[in-house]
Amino acid sequence: MSMIEEKISPMLASSSDPFDSPEWIYEIKWDGSRTIAFLSNKTRLQDRRLVDITHQFPDLALLYKQIKAKEAILDGELVVLKNGKPSYKSIMSRKHQQNLVKINLLSKIMPVIFITWDILYLNGKSLVELPLIERKDILRKTVKENEIIKISDFIFEHGKMLFEETGKKGLEGIVAKKADSKYLIGKRSKLWLKSKHFIVINAVIIGYRTDKTALILGLYDEENNLINIGSCESGLSQKELKAFYEVAKEIKAPDNYYNFKEKNVQWLKPLLTCKVRFMEWSENMKMRAPSFIQFEYNVKPEECRFE
Numbered sequence: 311m312s313m314i315e316e317k318i319s320p321m322l323a324s325s326s327d328p329f330d331s332p333e334w335i336y337e338i339k340w341d342g343s344r345t346i347a348f349l350s351n352k353t354r355l356q357d358r359r360l361v362d363i364t365h366q367f368p369d370l371a372l373l374y375k376q377i378k379a380k381e382a383i384l385d386g387e388l389v390v391l392k393n394g395k396p397s398y399k400s401i402m403s404r405k406h407q408q409n410l411v412k413i414n415l416l417s418k419i420m421p422v423i424f425i426t427w428d429i430l431y432l433n434g435k436s437l438v439e440l441p442l443i444e445r446k447d448i449l450r451k452t453v454k455e456n457e458i459i460k461i462s463d464f465i466f467e468h469g470k471m472l473f474e475e476t477g478k479k480g481l482e483g484i485v486a487k488k489a490d491s492k493y494l495i496g497k498r499s500k501l502w503l504k505s506k507h508f509i510v511i512n513a514v515i516i517g518y519r520t521d522k523t524a525l526i527l528g529l530y531d532e533e534n535n536l537i538n539i540g541s542c543e544s545g546l547s548q549k550e551l552k553a554f555y556e557v558a559k560e561i562k563a564p565d566n567y568y569n570f571k572e573k574n575v576q577w578l579k580p581l582l583t584c585k586v587r588f589m590e591w592s593e594n595m596k597m598r599a600p601s602f603i604q605f606e607y608n609v610k611p612e613e614c615r616f617e
Contacts, residue, residue: 545602
């Protein structure tokens with residue numbers, strides 16, 4: 311079977327602090343959905359879990375026409391831009407939508423860009439054994455950029471500078487890659503290293519756990535629905551907890567106040583807010599490794615929204 315007909319697990323990056331090295335290249339880490347694009351006389355899209363997601367993205371149906379080749383396999387990220395920055399919630403809304411009418415509607419009002427950074431196969435030949443920098447050159451010569459496909463830029467040596475710049479612009483972080491690295495299908499490797507900024511948000515306190523010390527937090531979406539984004543255990547001092555429980559007993563809500571199915575929870579009316587930081591969003595829009603920073607007395611609950 312040709313690679314163009316197979317399923318391919320992407321190469322994955324390990325975690326690292328940012329660093330500088332002339333032997334490495336550095337790219338922006340795009341906050342989207344990892345995707346392998348199989349391009350021949352049609353477009354086939356596959357996510358990192360080997361699931362075919364082609365039908366969810368009709369706006370990318372003509373992606374195959376953007377290669378100067380008969381066949382190619384590209385690695386990259388599906389991204390939805392909102393106010394000029396990648397919106398993880400938006401791309402997850404696109405990816406998990408199954409209703410055909412809504413899929414077609416979203417493709418028009420929430421268009422996707424495929425940002426590609428690697429090429430694994432070209433015209434019947436596997437490229438995974440080639441050094442990364444050679445694959446980058448082939449990618450640049452193969453892809454015709456337009457509004458649905460862009461090639462991710464990279465720089466040499468100055469990883470710390472790029473990491474600092476991505477932080478200023480509110481981007482997720484960077485990925486460092488050894489310039490001579492092969493593409494290791496299905497492997498998490500230290501030849502690719504990701505450095506990520508913490509995400510800091512203001513959130514509504516919608517409840518607390520009764521079986522352990524944890525706040526349950528929420529954000530409003532574009533339809534003004536309050537979405538449960540998970541619980542936060544870390545970072546709260548005993549003094550802060552004592553003050554919180556004093557206020558919380560005055561704003562308790564009944565069990566059916568929200569349409570959330572969780573056990574060992576005391577729900578609260580959405581009147582309190584706080585600032586938290588966390589590593590990243592999960593695919594179901596829950597915080598990963600959240601840590602409490604402070605209560606926010608000057609932030610209104612309705613101001614706590616997905617960006």
